[in-house]
Amino acid sequence: MAKYMLLIFGDPKQWDAMTPEEWRAHDAAHAAFNAAAGSRVLRGEQLESPPVATTLRAGSDGGLVLTDGPFLETKEGLGGYYLIQADDLDEVTKLAALLPEVRAAHSAVEIRPVVDHG
Template sequence: MAKYMLLIYGDAAQWEAMTPGERAAHDAAHRAFAEAAGSRIVGGGELETAPSATTVRGGADGDLITTDGPFLDTKEAVGGFYLIEAGDLDEVLALTALLPEVAAAHSAVEVRPMVFHG
């Protein structure tokens, strides 16, 4: 079985502007995804918005340099993730299609296989 990271991207302003009904439908869709994926979900979670990020780099003198905010300044940011274990990419794509971010105009889901180091 291979592992795949599902990175959920979107416009945080759009997520924050959801009505309570839209939020409930969104959450229900994630519960349906989790039920369909079952034990194939190895991990996952919703992230705080991008401005709460801290970016860490190594300085020329070996010190750590921290910067408030995300590494990239973009409208769309990672809002959450799932780590899925599945037989192949087709299985993962079929599950990914259940996520509400796939159908929303302001978001998308990036699927990446994880490297296996033997």
């Protein structure tokens, strides 16, 4: 079985504007995803909003530069992830289609295979 990272991107302003009822429906959809995926989910977490991110990169002088906020200025930010095991991309796609971010106009789910160095 291969490992895949599901990266959940969306507009933090849209997430922040969700009502308690919308959050309950959102959480229920994630619970349905977890139930369908079962033991294939190795890990998954919601992340804090992109503005609280810290970025570390090389400076022009060869030193390190620490910056508040995400590295890229984009409308969408990384909101969470799942690490899952699956037989192939088709299986992952069917599972990822259960996530509510796939159908929301402001968000998407990126599927990335994990490199196996073993």
